[in-house]
Amino acid sequence: MHLEDPAAVPDALVGHGDGRRRLSRKREYDEDDVRIRPGRSTRPRTRTRPRHADAVPALVVAVDRGRYTCVLDGDDRPITAMRARELGRHGVVVGDRVDIVGDVSGSPGSLARIVRIAERTSVLTRTPDDYEDAVEGRQERVVVANADQMVIVNALADPPPRTGFIDRCLVAALDAEIEPLLCLTKADLAGPEHLLDYYAGLDLPYVLCRPDAPLDPLLERLTGRLSVLVGHSGVGKSTLVNRLVPDAERAVGAVSAVGKGRHTSTSAVALRLPGGWIVDTPGIRSFGLAHVTADSLLHGFPDLVEASTKCPPNCDHTGAGGTCGLDALVAAGGADPRRLASYRRLLSSRAGDDPTRDAEEAGRAGADPGE
Ligand SMILES: Nc1nc2c(ncn2[C@@H]2O[C@H](COP(=O)(O)OP(=O)(O)OP(=O)(O)O)[C@@H](O)[C@H]2O)c(=O)[nH]1
Ligand SMILES: [Zn+2]
Numbered sequence: 136m137h138l139e140d141p142a143a144v145p146d147a148l149v150g151h152g153d154g155r156r157r158l159s160r161k162r163e164y165d166e167d168d169v170r171i172r173p174g175r176s177t178r179p180r181t182r183t184r185p186r187h188a189d190a191v192p193a194l195v196v197a198v199d200r201g202r203y204t205c206v207l208d209g210d211d212r213p214i215t216a217m218r219a220r221e222l223g224r225h226g227v228v229v230g231d232r233v234d235i236v237g238d239v240s241g242s243p244g245s246l247a248r249i250v251r252i253a254e255r256t257s258v259l260t261r262t263p264d265d266y267e268d269a270v271e272g273r274q275e276r277v278v279v280a281n282a283d284q285m286v287i288v289n290a291l292a293d294p295p296p297r298t299g300f301i302d303r304c305l306v307a308a309l310d311a312e313i314e315p316l317l318c319l320t321k322a323d324l325a326g327p328e329h330l331l332d333y334y335a336g337l338d339l340p341y342v343l344c345r346p347d348a349p350l351d352p353l354l355e356r357l358t359g360r361l362s363v364l365v366g367h368s369g370v371g372k373s374t375l376v377n378r379l380v381p382d383a384e385r386a387v388g389a390v391s392a393v394g395k396g397r398h399t400s401t402s403a404v405a406l407r408l409p410g411g412w413i414v415d416t417p418g419i420r421s422f423g424l425a426h427v428t429a430d431s432l433l434h435g436f437p438d439l440v441e442a443s444t445k446c447p448p449n450c451d452h453t454g455a456g457g458t459c460g461l462d463a464l465v466a467a468g469g470a471d472p473r474r475l476a477s478y479r480r481l482l483s484s485r486a487g488d489d490p491t492r493d494a495e496e497a498g499r500a501g502a503d504p505g506e
């Protein structure tokens with residue numbers, strides 16, 4: 136028997152898994168609601184719930200408008216679940232390890248309930264950039280929980296590599312303490328030398344992918360991990376996902392069906408590999424970094440960060456005063472000037488005095504061979 140405290144969680148403010156809050160959303164019902172409740176009693180109400188000894192561990196693989204698709208260990212059946220109200224405002228996102236109760240059969244029409252969310256080992260967040268989600272402003276959003284690795288997919292040609300995009304991803308990954316992996320596609324069209332030269336000062340792991348070679352080097356790095364794939368349009372991310380998970384289309388279809396038919400194009404979805412998970416992020420084209428502090432931004436440039444110890448106190452690293460240690464580092468040949476320029480582009484796009492998209496265009500030009 137559950138005694139509800141209707142005042143405990145105002146339904147209109149319940150947080151949703153994607154970090155959004157919708158106002159005046161109708162309260163959600165779960166199987167407890169159909170039980171006959173005792174009349175108002177004089178017993179003190181309590182927020183303590185039974186401990187759900189029968190709960191089973193599951194992974195959240197998709198989120199769509201308040202419905203969560205979960206799977207059990209070693210079982211691909213999608214189980215639709217809702218969030219128990221006792222979780223309060225705690226959001227649930229793809230990658231979350233949860234405990235579920237109720238009907239966990241996954242049969243059509245069944246609904247389980249998420250009663251616990253395990254502590255997250257990492258949280259990848261983004262701030263929507265100025266050009267999207269204007270309605271929601273620049274509210275920070277969790278993209279995926281518990282990712283161990285960020286696979287930054289970039290093409291070596293067609294479209295040419297965009298170091299501005301990669302650098303932005305690196306900042307987001309390192310800020311979230313997620314290991315980055317550079318995945319260079321279309322290696323059949325161009326060599327990686329130019330790009331790797333730009334990253335020579337970093338210990339950045341990379342793999343090359345081409346249609347006529349097996350994906351073993353990539354698979355090796357994906358094994359045993361939960362990897363989130365990011366990439367801008369046209370780099371071959373869908374091609375890659377379809378090669379890694381041949382029935383990805385079907386899996387994503389099954390997942391979207393539970394969300395009453397409409398698949399939210401910006402949501403992430405986790406797909407099972409023989410030994411690991413990949414999280415595809417369709418619709419996520421870039422990482423707004425407004426939530427990342429200026430300090431963390433510099434930690435996204437491991438080849439530059441050490442030189443900041445030579446900066447005067449409270450240096451803003453813009454180079455304006457001519458005393459920034461980063462300039463001294465570059466002048467002494469200790470770092471690639473293009474790296475410092477990229478850092479400063481991100482710095483100024485974060486400060487809001489330079490539209491993000493322009494900054495990334497500049498990053499793209501910076502990677503062009505011959506520049
Ligand atoms: N030559 C070559 N072409 C590739 C490779 N990978 C993908 N392509 C092609 O590049 C184009 C874009 O590939 P997609 O997989 O659709 O790219 P995407 O990153 O998913 O882009 P969106 O669909 O816009 O999100 C397609 O025409 C692919 O056939 C590759 O390794 N080599
Ligand atoms: Zn400085």
